[in-house]
Amino acid sequence: MRNLKQDIKHILDEGKINMPVEVYGWVKTFRNDRFIVINDGSTLQNLQLVIEPEDYDEAFLKKISTGAAVRAKGELVESLGKGQDVEVQVKELEVLGEADPETYPIQPKKHSLEFLREKAHLRPRTTLFGAIMRVRSSLAFAVHEYFRKHGFLYVNTPIITGIDAEGAGQMFRVTTLDPLNVPLDEEGNPDYKKDFFGKKTNLTVSGQLEAETYAMALGKVYTFGPTFRAENSNTTRHLAEFWMIEPEVAFMDLDGDMDLAEDFVKYIIDFVMKNNAEDLAWLEKRLLDEEKRLPQNQRSELALRDKLQFVLDNHFVRISYTEAIEILKNSKPAKKKKFQYPPQWGMDLQTEHERYLVEKHFKSPVIVYDYPADIKAFYMRMNDDGKTVRAMDVLFPGVGEIIGGSQREERLDVLLEKMEKMGISKEELWWYVDLRRYGTAFHSGFGLGFERIVQFVTGMGNIRDVIPYPRYPKSAEF
Numbered sequence: 001m002r003n004l005k006q007d008i009k010h011i012l013d014e015g016k017i018n019m020p021v022e023v024y025g026w027v028k029t030f031r032n033d034r035f036i037v038i039n040d041g042s043t044l045q046n047l048q049l050v051i052e053p054e055d056y057d058e059a060f061l062k063k064i065s066t067g068a069a070v071r072a073k074g075e076l077v078e079s080l081g082k083g084q085d086v087e088v089q090v091k092e093l094e095v096l097g098e099a100d101p102e103t104y105p106i107q108p109k110k111h112s113l114e115f116l117r118e119k120a121h122l123r124p125r126t127t128l129f130g131a132i133m134r135v136r137s138s139l140a141f142a143v144h145e146y147f148r149k150h151g152f153l154y155v156n157t158p159i160i161t162g163i164d165a166e167g168a169g170q171m172f173r174v175t176t177l178d179p180l181n182v183p184l185d186e187e188g189n190p191d192y193k194k195d196f197f198g199k200k201t202n203l204t205v206s207g208q209l210e211a212e213t214y215a216m217a218l219g220k221v222y223t224f225g226p227t228f229r230a231e232n233s234n235t236t237r238h239l240a241e242f243w244m245i246e247p248e249v250a251f252m253d254l255d256g257d258m259d260l261a262e263d264f265v266k267y268i269i270d271f272v273m274k275n276n277a278e279d280l281a282w283l284e285k286r287l288l289d290e291e292k293r294l295p296q297n298q299r300s301e302l303a304l305r306d307k308l309q310f311v312l313d314n315h316f317v318r319i320s321y322t323e324a325i326e327i328l329k330n331s332k333p334a335k336k337k338k339f340q341y342p343p344q345w346g347m348d349l350q351t352e353h354e355r356y357l358v359e360k361h362f363k364s365p366v367i368v369y370d371y372p373a374d375i376k377a378f379y380m381r382m383n384d385d386g387k388t389v390r391a392m393d394v395l396f397p398g399v400g401e402i403i404g405g406s407q408r409e410e411r412l413d414v415l416l417e418k419m420e421k422m423g424i425s426k427e428e429l430w431w432y433v434d435l436r437r438y439g440t441a442f443h444s445g446f447g448l449g450f451e452r453i454v455q456f457v458t459g460m461g462n463i464r465d466v467i468p469y470p471r472y473p474k475s476a477e478f
């Protein structure tokens with residue numbers, strides 16, 4: 001078996017001079033018929049292999065080019081060149097798989113992100129995507145670690161759901177009916193009784209409703225799984241398939257929910273700062289280089305790691321929706337009529353408003369709570385004013401809304417009335433209503449869009465670049 005311990009990371013971290021090594025990787029560059037730089041994904045760092053050209057014939061040397069897979073056996077030695085402390089003096093080299101330089105698309109030069117999206121199967125070979133994906137993986141691990149440390153149970157809610165509408169967004173239908181021959185019922189509508197599940201089914205937009213049932217038995221639970229939205233949003237912050245983390249806690253009110261959200265987000269950011277320092281340093285430098293091309297006033301005020309540290313060091317500002325609208329109404333852009341949507345009580349906050357609050361007014365992450373009931377989902381707890389609900393959104397610089405959460409309506413009569421008013425079927429959600437019949441209690445939770453936090457931490461401008469195979473309108477290649 002391959003010695004799984006001998007990846008480049010391990011060799012660089014713990015290797016001793018004169019140690020025999022056997023390494024595998026993909027060629028980044030090959031120069032002077034002598035220096036082969038390889039990477040194996042275990043770290044941002046590359047490893048330099050040094051060969052004696054005389055040991056190989058020309059045909060063999062031609063096989064070594066960017067993208068080729070190689071195996072090398074040799075000895076770890078101090079490097080005389082600059083750029084690396086150690087290198088491998090190769091005694092045995094094998095080219096496992098060539099990469100034709102005429103057609104291999106990932107050359108050692110800067111490629112545009114748009115180009116790399118078309119080559120999404122090979123973009124993980126770039127330094128950039130290696131860094132992003134290592135950060136993504138660490139964040140996912142930190143999510144599980146945080147909840148485990150705090151006694152939460154990991155529950156897996158269904159991906160195929162019988163819930164047809166809950167207000168979170170358009171759904172993708174799941175069906176095995178033949179589109180050219182859909183069975184019809186007496187009224188001429190598709191007869192879903194004949195469908196695979198004997199009813200209409202969709203891909204889930206959120207695991208929350210099912211997670212609530214588990215929280216109301218096991219106390220503290222969370223889900224972390226894929227969710228799907230069929231909206232036609234072609235933005236830099238929306239995907240049709242994204243991963244969501246949804247904790248749900250019994251006997252917790254909205255204040256506790258906000259505390260949890262803040263503590264949780266800080267924990268996972270801190271984890272990555274500690275465990276992915278190299279990746280973050282590289283991503284930070286990349287951003288600085290990118291921004292050099294921009295005029296001074298469009299550059300970030302803080303470098304990437306300073307921005308992350310800033311989030312860790314400061315309390316998130318908490319303001320009510322009503323206060324937020326007041327601030328927006330009195331803002332410079334409102335007075336100069338610069339907002340596309342003039343702020344007024346009752347409207348949903350638009351990205352321009354969220355960005356103003358976070359980036360201009362407070363210059364800090366902001367939690368907005370107590371939104372108008374009419375613009376929020378049916379399950380959010382009604383306040384005594386009869387107009388607002390116990391909802392909260394966490395807003396971050398650059399990416400806007402990163403978390404949406406609420407205290408859930410636990411009063412049976414209030415919930416039923418709300419469902420009636422919003423046209424949510426109590427027959428379909430009978431089991432959700434049951435929770436309010438049997439042992440109901442106040443409880444709260446939230447949803448964190450995983451890709452949004454990966455975007456924030458890596459500083460990537462487009463959400464399509466922080467998930468291996470992005471799904472968005474008219475795009476499901478790979």
Ligand code: ATP
Nearest residue numbers: 168229237238239242401402403404447448449452
């Ligand atoms: P937005 O207003 O940004 O479209 P939303 O209010 O519709 O989001 P929620 O239903 O509150 O979203 O979902 C919870 C979280 O999931 C959001 O705070 C966000 O981080 C993330 N999220 C929502 N929609 C998407 C999407 N299409 N792609 C990626 N992440 C998303």
Ligand code: MN
Nearest residue numbers: 393401403404
């Ligand atoms: Mn939301």
